[in-house]
Each structure stands twice: as structure tokens, then as C-alpha cells.
Amino acid sequence: MNESGLTQRRSPGLTRRGFLLGVGSTALLSGCATSATSGPVKQAAGAVTVQSNLSSAQAKVAIEALAKAFSDRGGAAATVNTVASEAFRTQLPSYLTSATPPDTYTWYPGSILAGYARKGLLLDVGDVWQTMGSYSDTFRKLSGDGTGKLVFVPTTYYWWGFFYRKSNFAKWGVRAPASWSEFLALCETLKAKGVEPIGIGAGGNTPWTASAWFDYLNIRVNGAQYHRDLLAGKSRFDDPRVVKVFEQWRTALPYFDSRGTAIAFQDATTSLLQGRTGMVLTGTFFTDAAPKDVLDDLDFFQFPVLDPAVPVAEEGPTDGFFASSKTAHLDATKEWLKYVATAEAQELYIKNSSGTALPTHPGAKDAGTPLVAKGRKMLQDAKDLTQFFNRDSSDALQPTADAALIRFIQKPQELTSILTEWQAAAQKVWAE
Structure with a gap:
């Protein structure tokens, strides 16, 4: 188009x-x-x-x-x-x-x-x-x-992208990454400086923020069409291809804000703007709540490409x-x-x-x-x-994602049961 x-x-x-x-x-x-x-x-x-x-x-x-x-x-x-x-x-x-x-x-x-x-x-x-x-x-x-x-x-x-404050990156002596390995290295550097690398704000009434991570990892690992097919019930959440998504995500979990599933999205973006968090994967809508005097200090980088053979999609x-x-x-x-x-x-x-x-x-x-x-x-x-x-699936399917993804962030070692239960919950939605 x-x-x-x-x-x-x-x-x-x-x-x-x-x-x-x-x-x-x-x-x-x-x-x-x-x-x-x-x-x-x-x-x-x-x-x-x-x-x-x-x-x-x-x-x-x-x-x-x-x-x-x-x-x-x-x-x-x-x-x-x-x-x-x-x-x-x-x-x-x-x-x-x-x-x-x-x-x-x-x-x-x-x-x-x-x-x-x-x-x-x-x-x-x-x-x-x-x-x-x-x-x-x-x-x-x-x-x-x-x-x-x-x-x-x-x-x-x-x-959508990873948003950050340019002045903070300059102060910390870091720059936007161009690959997943550079992204993890950036997170490690920020963590060593006492900065929470990744904010998420999936607590309170905003658990849906975790879905951005699932969306992007799935379209990077498996492609946009597979993602839409999965959300339409044409594949399964316990499919090995979905397991690969979570295996990739697991490498970034050590760098998530430790309060990420306890605080709401507003608090996560406030932490970003105040320099307590390095970056947040979000859409530009969050800037409508940001002070106007910081807008010129905001920048973002693209969610890193994971497989060059997978056509690059964006939200x-x-x-x-x-x-x-x-x-x-x-x-x-x-x-x-x-x-x-x-x-x-x-x-x-x-x-x-x-x-x-x-x-x-x-x-x-x-x-x-x-x-x-x-x-x-x-x-x-x-x-x-x-x-x-939920836009690519339905509002009825979103709570199943919320439950599964929050549990994964908190207990990644339970991935097998998480995906089994997610598939069962999703199946009930698709059957309605």
C-alpha cells in the first residue's frame, strides 16, 4: 500500500x-x-x-x-x-x-x-x-x-521501537545497537552502571505491554505471516517455532527491570524519562504523556533483526x-x-x-x-x-497472552507448561 x-x-x-x-x-x-x-x-x-x-x-x-x-x-x-x-x-x-x-x-x-x-x-x-x-x-x-x-x-x-533519551545514552557512553549481540552488550553495560537496561511496565492494568515483545520476536524469528496465522489459530502456541521465540527472549530477561511485572506502563515510561531505565520497547503514543521539553531528547532504534532470511516486518x-x-x-x-x-x-x-x-x-x-x-x-x-x-487476533485472546507472558517473565523455567496452558486457553477462545 x-x-x-x-x-x-x-x-x-x-x-x-x-x-x-x-x-x-x-x-x-x-x-x-x-x-x-x-x-x-x-x-x-x-x-x-x-x-x-x-x-x-x-x-x-x-x-x-x-x-x-x-x-x-x-x-x-x-x-x-x-x-x-x-x-x-x-x-x-x-x-x-x-x-x-x-x-x-x-x-x-x-x-x-x-x-x-x-x-x-x-x-x-x-x-x-x-x-x-x-x-x-x-x-x-x-x-x-x-x-x-x-x-x-x-x-x-x-x-514501535526501543525508545531512549539521547542525553542519557551520551552520559552513559553508549550508542544504539545494530544487532542482537550488540543489544545484549548494551544491556550488560547499562546494568554494570547501575541502570535497569529494559523497562516494560506490565503490572497493574497494563499487562499487554509484554505482548510487544512476543510480537516482535515472533515476526523476527518466524515472520509476519506466521505470526498472523498463529494468532488466528492456524498454528499452536506450543509449536516448536514458538518455543524458539521464547528461547530468544530468555537471553534478554536478565536485563528486564526487576519491577517490570509489578509496575504499570506509565511508571515504566516515567522511569525511562528520569534516567532510571535505559530503554523501553513501545509505540510513539507514550510521548503524548511526556513533557514537551524532553521530546527533542527522545530517539529510538529498530528491534534488531535476528535472521536476515526472514523479511523485516514492523508494528x-x-x-x-x-x-x-x-x-x-x-x-x-x-x-x-x-x-x-x-x-x-x-x-x-x-x-x-x-x-x-x-x-x-x-x-x-x-x-x-x-x-x-x-x-x-x-x-x-x-x-x-x-x-x-489483540489487533491482529482479538480482545478475547489478549488475556491468554497476558497470563502466559507475565508468567514467562517471572518463571521462564516453566516454559513448557506455560505454552501448553496457553494453547489450551487460546483453543477455548478460538472455539467460541
């Missing part, structure tokens, strides 16, 4: 999908909300309600700026209701099935949306797509429900909006979706956020910083893109 210079040779598919994050999400930082609420949805008369999980400080400012700009145009108006991301994820089914659901939502495409669409809960936005111009075929595929209906409007995407999750099929403001909701799909809107969002997201509109400009240029190039050069564990 081509969009704003990004080339993806294979669509991530619809078997899936993620956080993050969204992680992933994404996954955005639920612990960073300053005015988020998990209370009742507040419907403004005549206005489109935007139910938002963008609760980290700068992302919240950005979505509110978008709603204001939309409203200031005259005609339809929008009001934002912000909910901390993990609460949003839990409450999403209730939002969609309530008698008076919010009109539109920030989230990500994939299997979870396809499931809601099959239940008739999502608005068909095919006519919105007719106004969106030359969006890539890959974004169109990501936005479908698997039956040909479009139910999502993508607005941004982002990359490149997509975010955007979907809408309720029961919206009470149908015309205004579609106007909102058309607006967020424009280059103008996406550039406004990026300007008011940390500026590390990439716009999906082919004509929209990104922030143009060296960090963003480097991230965009890494995605451009990738032979394939994945999204994130």
Missing part, C-alpha cells in the same frame, strides 16, 4: 488486532488522564458525542482542539467525553448496547469492530469513504467488517473513529467522520499532540521532526506490517 510514502506489501488482515495500545494501543496511557471520567455519557443536545480514550495530556488537548475546530465551522458541533483508556476498553460493549449510545468513538480497526458490526452495532460509513479521496487500499481493508462493509475511518498510525498500528448504528445525530456524525478524514483535521490533531503520529490522509503533512522522519522511513522500508497482538 502507499499512503504518504508508506509502503506495505501485505495487508495486516482482519484476523486480529490490538492495542495497544493500542497498545500496543494502541494503547494510550490510562494512568495519565487528568480529567478523564468513567461516569455516565453526557449527551449535548444537537452535538455529536465523541467518546474518547485519548486521556494522556497532549492527546486530550488534541482531540478537544479537533472538536472545537469542527464546531467552529458552523452547522454540526461535537463534544468530547474522555474516559481513561483501560476503562474505555472495558466499557465499550456497554456504550454500544445502551439505549442512548455515544455517537462516535476513538479506537482502532480490526476483529473487535468486525464482531460489533456483525451484531449490527456499528454505522456503515461507506458513503463517508466515497468522500475521502485516495486513501490506500490497505487502510480500506483495515476499515472493513470482513463482509465488504466499511465501519471505520482511519486517521493516524504510528511505529504499525492504525487508529481512528467508528460510530454507533443507533446514533441520534446521523447527519452530524457523518459530517464529523468526513472532517477527521481530511488532511486539515489530521494536521491539526498532530500539531496539538506530541506530533509523533503519522497521518493516514495521503496529502497530510506530519510533524516533520527528525524522530518522525526516522519512524516513517522504518515503516516505509518494512516488507510487512503487523498491528499489535
Whole structure:
């Protein structure tokens, strides 16, 4: 696919999908909300309600700026209701099935949306797509429900990598590695200096962060297509090829933050920014909770290539909006979706956020910083893109990964039973 210079040779598919994050999400930082609420949805008369999980400080400012700009145009108006991301994820089914659901939502495409669409809960936005111009075929595929209906409007995407502070690496006299052996040597050096080499933050309500390690190791060891097939139930978690993933991971475990499965992701990134941790494998969403004065000090390096024979893939999750099929403001909701799909809107969002997201509109400009240029190039050069564990599988499969991966980090000697039990738990999900 081509969009704003990004080339993806294979669509991530619809078997899936993620956080993050969204992680992933994404996954955005639920612990960073300053005015988020998990209370009742507040419907403004005549206005489109935007139910938002963008609760980290700068992302919240950005979505509110978008709603204001939309409203200031005259005609339809929008009001934002912000909910901390993990609460949003839990409450999403209730939002969609309530008698008076919010009109539109920030989230990500994939299997979870396809499931809601099959239940008739999502608005068909095919006519919105007719106004969106030359969006890539890959974004169109990501936005479908698997039956040909479009139910999502993508607005941004982002990359993952090992993030660190340039000033800290300079202070410690180290540099970004170019191979796995160099990566382990870097970790050893940092550990000798009294620095926790690798932060993870898989405690509290963010155990999903461990999935980034599984995703990347699997796509480096076995390739992106095998990864998607595994998450779709076409292979087994106790397969010898998966065992190889964990054998590789085991070599890095001595360098993980000893508190990694006890503290939440927000604490892990705070430790990174304050110089107590050397690096964190994460997506750029974490920068929306970082002080603006440290953004220029952030850099990242690519997850090292492990086997040159395996085509290099990267995680490149997509975010955007979907809408309720029961919206009470149908015309205004579609106007909102058309607006967020424009280059103008996406550039406004990026300007008011940390500026590390990439716009999906082919004509929209990104922030143009060296960090963003480097991230965009890494995605451009990738032979394939994945999204994130639950985005490439399902939210129902994510807890099985959380349990298995956290246990592995804590008790790697129990790998055989971990994988046996993971396969059994996953089999129940796939059978539903």
C-alpha cells in the first residue's frame, strides 16, 4: 500500500488486532488522564458525542482542539467525553448496547469492530469513504467488517521501537545497537552502571505491554505471516517455532527491570524519562504523556533483526473513529467522520499532540521532526506490517497472552507448561 510514502506489501488482515495500545494501543496511557471520567455519557443536545480514550495530556488537548475546530465551522458541533483508556476498553460493549449510545468513538480497526458490526452495532460509513479521496487500499481493508462493509475511518498510525533519551545514552557512553549481540552488550553495560537496561511496565492494568515483545520476536524469528496465522489459530502456541521465540527472549530477561511485572506502563515510561531505565520497547503514543521539553531528547532504534532470511516486518498500528448504528445525530456524525478524514483535521490533531503520529490522509503533512522522519522511513522500508497482538487476533485472546507472558517473565523455567496452558486457553477462545 502507499499512503504518504508508506509502503506495505501485505495487508495486516482482519484476523486480529490490538492495542495497544493500542497498545500496543494502541494503547494510550490510562494512568495519565487528568480529567478523564468513567461516569455516565453526557449527551449535548444537537452535538455529536465523541467518546474518547485519548486521556494522556497532549492527546486530550488534541482531540478537544479537533472538536472545537469542527464546531467552529458552523452547522454540526461535537463534544468530547474522555474516559481513561483501560476503562474505555472495558466499557465499550456497554456504550454500544445502551439505549442512548455515544455517537462516535476513538479506537482502532480490526476483529473487535468486525464482531460489533456483525451484531449490527456499528454505522456503515461507506458513503463517508466515497468522500475521502485516495486513501490506500490497505487502510480500506483495515476499515472493513470482513463482509465488504466499511465501519471505520482511519486517521493516524504510528511505529514501535526501543525508545531512549539521547542525553542519557551520551552520559552513559553508549550508542544504539545494530544487532542482537550488540543489544545484549548494551544491556550488560547499562546494568554494570547501575541502570535497569529494559523497562516494560506490565503490572497493574497494563499487562499487554509484554505482548510487544512476543510480537516482535515472533515476526523476527518466524515472520509476519506466521505470526498472523498463529494468532488466528492456524498454528499452536506450543509449536516448536514458538518455543524458539521464547528461547530468544530468555537471553534478554536478565536485563528486564526487576519491577517490570509489578509496575504499570506509565511508571515504566516515567522511569525511562528520569534516567532510571535505559530503554523501553513501545509505540510513539507514550510521548503524548511526556513533557514537551524532553521530546527533542527522545530517539529510538529498530528491534534488531535476528535472521536476515526472514523479511523485516514492523508494528504499525492504525487508529481512528467508528460510530454507533443507533446514533441520534446521523447527519452530524457523518459530517464529523468526513472532517477527521481530511488532511486539515489530521494536521491539526498532530500539531496539538506530541506530533509523533503519522497521518493516514495521503496529502497530510506530519510533524516533520527528525524522530518522525526516522519512524516513517522504518515503516516505509518494512516488507510487512503487523498491528499489535489483540489487533491482529482479538480482545478475547489478549488475556491468554497476558497470563502466559507475565508468567514467562517471572518463571521462564516453566516454559513448557506455560505454552501448553496457553494453547489450551487460546483453543477455548478460538472455539467460541
